[in-house]
Amino acid sequence: MAVRDGRISRNPARSVTNLPRKRWTPRHRYLTNQEVFRLAQAAPDEPRRTLILTLAYTGIRWGEAVGLRVDDLDLVRRRLVIRRAVTEVEGAMYVDVPKSWQARSVPFPDFLMQPLQTLVNTRDGDELLFKSSAGGILARPDTAQNRHSWWSTAVRDAGLDHLTPHSLRHTAASLAVSAGANVKVLQRMLGHKSAAMTLDTYADLFEDDLDNVAERLNERATAEVDARYLAQLTRTSRKKLIRD
Structure with a gap:
């Protein structure tokens, strides 16, 4: 403005190279209940349908879900006990503690009871709840490189696009807030280290709170x-x- 009005001859800010850049955070993808169930119906089998619903209605991470064993499921209290998480590095699977470095108990809705019970009935206590066809850890679908993975196929068949398994974690946060969850409840559910982290990640979900x-x-x-x-x-x- 000052340069244009002739008050100064040049813009002094042009020579400054270390100005902090405004970080742009893309908006998360949130599915509706109808879209979640449509995606689940498009999955190739019952275990993966149940996996999709579990991710979308508990908010646990993919690595936490595929690390679950039958003994981690509390059907009486309707809880998933997150004790471990799977990390994939260059095709190798590593089992470690959860990202938050501590176990947590995550509730699941009543409609998931029967699908989870069905899985439990076909497995021993120390078996993986969600496993590959060979009985091992279920690898995260490569959505970027493999358009023919079971996940990519289900997404297309459900009429959705630009969706990754992690989108279901964001969806769980959105559905929980719409159901009345506050920041602290959401923090515990998602396993964030602090409520501030939860609010920073999902601030857009709480914009309507003032209204x-x-x-x-x-x-x-x-x-x-x-x-x-x-x-x-x-x-x-x-x-x-x-x-x-």
Whole structure:
């Protein structure tokens, strides 16, 4: 502006090379309930249908899901106990502690009880809950290089696009918030180290909270305060606004 108006001859900022760049974070992909079930129906078999639903409604990571064993499933309390996670490095599978460095218990909705029970009935206690056709660890689908993987095929058949398994973790966060989960609950569910990390990652999911708070305050006030007083207050404010 100053250069254009002739107040200075050149832009002094042009010579500065170490200015911090604004980091752009792409918006997460969130599926609706209908899209999740459509994707699950497009999976090639029952175990992978159950895996898709588990990822989308618990928010656990892929490595945590494929590291689950039958003994990690608590059907009485409807909990998945996350004790380990699988990491794939150059095709080799490594089993380690979860990313948060501690075990956690994650709830799952009641409709997942029967599909998970069906898997349990076909496995021993120390067997992997979700496993490959050879009985080993189920590798994460290569969505970038293999358009013919079972995942890519299911995504296309479901009429979706640009979707990775990690999108189901984001979806779980979105569905949980829409169901009323606050930041602390979401943090525990996802296994984040802090609520600040959860809020930084999913700040867009909480943008409507301010509007919701205002609506609830209005509902509570109108329900508990005499309507005549509210009407009088509104008239007084309107008169003052006109005078001002």
